[in-house]
Amino acid sequence: MNLRSPRLWLAVVSACTVVTMAVVDTERTSPGELSGVHQRQPELAGGTACAACHGGWFSGMTASCLECHEAIGAQIDEDRGLHGVLGPSFAERCASCHSEHNGAGFPLVGAQSFRAAGFADRDHFDHARIGFTMDGAHLELECAECHEHADDPVLADGDRRFLGLDRDCASCHEDVHEGAMTVACASCHGQTSFDELHSLDHERFLPLVGGHADVSCRECHAEGEPHSLEIVGAGGSRPPDRECADCHESPHGTDFEAAVARRAQLAPDAACVTCHTAEHTDFAEAEDEVTAEVHALTGFPLTAPHDRAACDDCHGPELGEVEARYPGRSAEACSVCHEDPHGGQFARSDFAGRACTACHEREHFDPPAFGLREHAATSFPLERSHAEVECADCHLREADSEPRIFHGTPSDCGVCHEDAHRGYFDARCDGLEAVEHGDCARCHDTGSFGDEPADGFDHALWTGFAAGGAHAQEACESCHRRTPEPDAGGRTFGRIADVFGEYTGCATCHEDPHGGAFEREGPADGAPGRTGCERCHVEVSFRVFPREFDHAGWTDFPLAGAHDDLDCSACHAPLANPGVGGRTRARAAGDACADCHEDPHGSQFEVQGGTDCARCHRSSAGFEELSFNHEWDARFRLGRAHADLACSACHVAATVGGREVVKYRPLPTECVDCHGLREATLLRRKGKGY
Numbered sequence: 001m002n003l004r005s006p007r008l009w010l011a012v013v014s015a016c017t018v019v020t021m022a023v024v025d026t027e028r029t030s031p032g033e034l035s036g037v038h039q040r041q042p043e044l045a046g047g048t049a050c051a052a053c054h055g056g057w058f059s060g061m062t063a064s065c066l067e068c069h070e071a072i073g074a075q076i077d078e079d080r081g082l083h084g085v086l087g088p089s090f091a092e093r094c095a096s097c098h099s100e101h102n103g104a105g106f107p108l109v110g111a112q113s114f115r116a117a118g119f120a121d122r123d124h125f126d127h128a129r130i131g132f133t134m135d136g137a138h139l140e141l142e143c144a145e146c147h148e149h150a151d152d153p154v155l156a157d158g159d160r161r162f163l164g165l166d167r168d169c170a171s172c173h174e175d176v177h178e179g180a181m182t183v184a185c186a187s188c189h190g191q192t193s194f195d196e197l198h199s200l201d202h203e204r205f206l207p208l209v210g211g212h213a214d215v216s217c218r219e220c221h222a223e224g225e226p227h228s229l230e231i232v233g234a235g236g237s238r239p240p241d242r243e244c245a246d247c248h249e250s251p252h253g254t255d256f257e258a259a260v261a262r263r264a265q266l267a268p269d270a271a272c273v274t275c276h277t278a279e280h281t282d283f284a285e286a287e288d289e290v291t292a293e294v295h296a297l298t299g300f301p302l303t304a305p306h307d308r309a310a311c312d313d314c315h316g317p318e319l320g321e322v323e324a325r326y327p328g329r330s331a332e333a334c335s336v337c338h339e340d341p342h343g344g345q346f347a348r349s350d351f352a353g354r355a356c357t358a359c360h361e362r363e364h365f366d367p368p369a370f371g372l373r374e375h376a377a378t379s380f381p382l383e384r385s386h387a388e389v390e391c392a393d394c395h396l397r398e399a400d401s402e403p404r405i406f407h408g409t410p411s412d413c414g415v416c417h418e419d420a421h422r423g424y425f426d427a428r429c430d431g432l433e434a435v436e437h438g439d440c441a442r443c444h445d446t447g448s449f450g451d452e453p454a455d456g457f458d459h460a461l462w463t464g465f466a467a468g469g470a471h472a473q474e475a476c477e478s479c480h481r482r483t484p485e486p487d488a489g490g491r492t493f494g495r496i497a498d499v500f501g502e503y504t505g506c507a508t509c510h511e512d513p514h515g516g517a518f519e520r521e522g523p524a525d526g527a528p529g530r531t532g533c534e535r536c537h538v539e540v541s542f543r544v545f546p547r548e549f550d551h552a553g554w555t556d557f558p559l560a561g562a563h564d565d566l567d568c569s570a571c572h573a574p575l576a577n578p579g580v581g582g583r584t585r586a587r588a589a590g591d592a593c594a595d596c597h598e599d600p601h602g603s604q605f606e607v608q609g610g611t612d613c614a615r616c617h618r619s620s621a622g623f624e625e626l627s628f629n630h631e632w633d634a635r636f637r638l639g640r641a642h643a644d645l646a647c648s649a650c651h652v653a654a655t656v657g658g659r660e661v662v663k664y665r666p667l668p669t670e671c672v673d674c675h676g677l678r679e680a681t682l683l684r685r686k687g688k689g690y
Contacts, residue, residue, distance in 0.1 A: 032101030035108050036154040053100070062092045071163050081163070082130050086117065107153065109161055132167055136192030146172065181233040188217075188233070205241075210279040220247065244272040248283075251322040259297040283322070298326075305363035338365075343403035380411045384446040413440035420449065420489035428462060450493070465503075469539025479509060506533035510542075513581030523553035543584070557591045561620025571596065597623075602656040604665050636669045650674070 038044050044052055053064050066073035075081035076091050083091040090096065097116040098108045111121045119125050122143060127134045143150040149159045165171065169185040173194075181188075187200050197217045202208050208215075221229045226239045250257060250272070261271035275290050276283055290311065292302040300306075306314065319325045334356045340347075359370040368391075375382045382389075394416055395404045417440070429439040443453045460466035471479075481494040500508045510533070522535070538546050552558035559566070572585040579586075589595040593613035605611050615633070619625040630638045638645070654663035668674065 033103045035100060035102065035106055036104035037108065038100070039104060040154075040157075062094060065094045071160070080131075082117065085129055105153075134191070136190060138191050177233070180230060183233050188229075207278050210277070211281045211283075212278055213281075243269040244276070245269045248272075251283075251326070256298055260294065263294070263297070282317075308363070334365075341403055342406060345403065345405070345407045380409075385448060386446050412438035413444070414438055417449075418489040420487070420491035420493075422489075425462060449490070470541060471539055505531065506537075511581035513579065513583035515580075518554060523550040542582070555591075562622055563620055593617075600661065601664060602659045602661040604656060604661070604663075636667070 033039075034044060038053075043049060051064075054061050055064050066076075072083050072091075075083040076088055078084060097113040099106070099112065100108070114120070114122050114125060146165060147162050149155055149161050152159070152161070155161060169175075169189075188197050190196055190198060199208065199217070206212060217229060221227050221232060223230065227242065231239060246269075257268050257271060260274055261268045264271050264274045266274070275294070276285075292307060295302050302309075315325045317325070338356075356365070357369075359368045359374075361369050372382050372387055392404065395406050395409055397404050425439065429442070432439075432442075435441050443457065445451065445454075467474075476493075479494075479496060479499070481499050482492050483494055483498075486492050496503055496508070502508070518536075533542075536545060536547075536549065538544055569585070571588045575584050575586055578584055592610070594611055597613075599606075599611055601611075603611065605615070613623075616626055616628040617623050618627040628634075630636070642650075648662075650667065651662050651664055653660060655661075656663065
């Protein structure tokens with residue numbers, strides 16, 4: 001390359017000139033007004049200050065931003081804070097989140113900033129992204145409650161919107177411990193409430209499970225004791241380990257404790273874990289390791305019949321305190337260890353003086369040796385369904401602490417079984433002769449409540465509704481529809497009121513196919529004892545009529561003349577499929593002639609949208625019998641000249657409304673319209689001065 005070439009230097013000078021002009025133009029032309037906070041900076045004022053933010057020859061816009069916002073640069077360099085976790089490739093593109101040149105009212109840190117960073121808006125910012133998981137009461141705070149200047153439109157010099165906070169609890173909350181606790185606050189406190197304490201590392205010493213799970217910290221770490229919270233939290237010398245006996249008083253005898261300790265090769269104070277573990281909620285929940293061998297150490301070997309018993313069979317929690325559950329017992333006599341569960345009922349009965357083995361096996365009390373054969377000797381033999389019932393279902397307790405009642409148990413059905421009829425038959429049974437085991441036995445036996453009585457159910461007697469005719473042929477479930485689930489009384493047999501509503505006659509179960517047309521008074525209302533549908537129908541079938549239907553009385557349309565000879569189906573056509581309410585015949589088209597008959601006159605006599613056929617055809621025998629008087633019923637009187645003419649002489653065939661009909665109206669009424677006028681006659685009339 002020839003450095004002395006004039007062309008080379010000319011090119012260099014031209015390029016520099018172009019670049020200089022471009023820079024000058026760029027510095028002097030702004031794309032928009034600066035934001036409010038940047039407008040306050042003197043160094044950014046004027047048309048030549050663009051390089052302060054956009055960089056010069058040897059620096060970019062990111063470096064210019066970080067020159068003023070050093071704290072943000074530190075976050076990026078140290079991979080902390082929001083800008084640190086975004087990654088340099090994104091965090092160093094400041095304009096991606098903070099758009100400038102939008103005017104003084106546009107916030108540099110606004111909704112668009114949070115959206116660009118991956119959040120819906122500021123309220124949905126997840127502090128876990130910056131290493132601080134917010135929970136509990138913190139979620140109820142507004143941003144400005146922690147970030148003092150979060151809502152300031154424009155920050156003052158030196159203020160920070162979100163930076164500068166410390167995650168240490170004491171930076172916001174008063175330290176009530178006054179620095180005495182060296183462990184972190186989160187070791188004992190959560191974010192919901194300072195009063196709710198927990199331990200993050202208690203498992204190293206004692207798992208807080210079972211009976212220890214619901215114990216408050218102060219119950220074990222009371223103030224002023226060697227294991228107090230103040231001593232443990234201060235992080236000083238570790239207090240000595242504690243054994244179970246340090247907190248819990250042992251209910252066992254010293255001989256038993258010593259025997260268990262020797263067997264487990266442990267110190268007496270540490271031998272509790274042989275049967276009791278931290279997972280237990282109660283000391284009564286001994287481990288399965290309490291074997292017959294261990295039990296023998298109590299002085300009570302588990303030989304027959306106690307060798308097959310579970311612990312709770314003899315040491316059940318219902319017995320109360322440990323002294324009552326483990327009193328020391330003799331295996332020789334039931335009464336020594338077992339209280340009479342019957343409350344002396346059998347001491348006052350035929351069983352007086354007999355031992356427990358009269359009803360119970362020697363090896364076990366349950367199940368008792370009192371079965372169907374023994375029960376048959378009582379006043380209530382257990383037959384059919386009763387034979388499958390558990391004893392406790394009939395022999396109840398008056399209270400939880402009272403013995404189960406065996407003697408004096410009532411035998412009426414209603415004592416054990418809820419009345420599925422809701423008292424419906426109570427009034428109907430009043431005055432009837434009493435039956436054994438109560439009124440239910442009038443219809444039900446001990447087999448099943450669903451069984452029909454042996455002599456059938458007298459529907460008329462018990463319900464007042466005699467199910468005759470078609471009703472007698474239907475299954476009970478047709479009206480008493482089964483329910484998917486039994487009610488409180490175990491009943492699945494549907495009630496009329498639940499299915500159809502309160503009984504008010506036929507309409508209770510059957511939909512009115514007449515649409516209420518016959519709810520008014522009619523000719524059949526005088527029929528004695530008949531109301532509603534019964535005035536025309538019987539129970540055998542809705543299509544059977546015990547008397548002739550008065551068409552004129554019920555429909556106001558007398559069947560006279562030709563109508564009287566028609567079959568019902570001529571106007572009420574049979575339906576291929578039953579309609580609403582089971583109706584099998586269609587409704588009549590209407591009561592006007594035009595509803596059933598086509599108008600042969602092509603609507604020539606239509607007045608205000610309707611044709612009154614009866615004006616001319618008053619006879620119901622046939623349309624051919626006219627009652628039309630041309631002198632009075634038409635606007636053209638025939639007179640003597642036209643009286644003998646046939647109708648067809650004037651009324652000829654014509655096309656009306658696209659149909660070929662006889663033309664009746666309008667017709668001309670002037671003579672000349674039909675007869676014309678001769679020319680000579682006209683001249684003669686003119687000459688005479690007509």
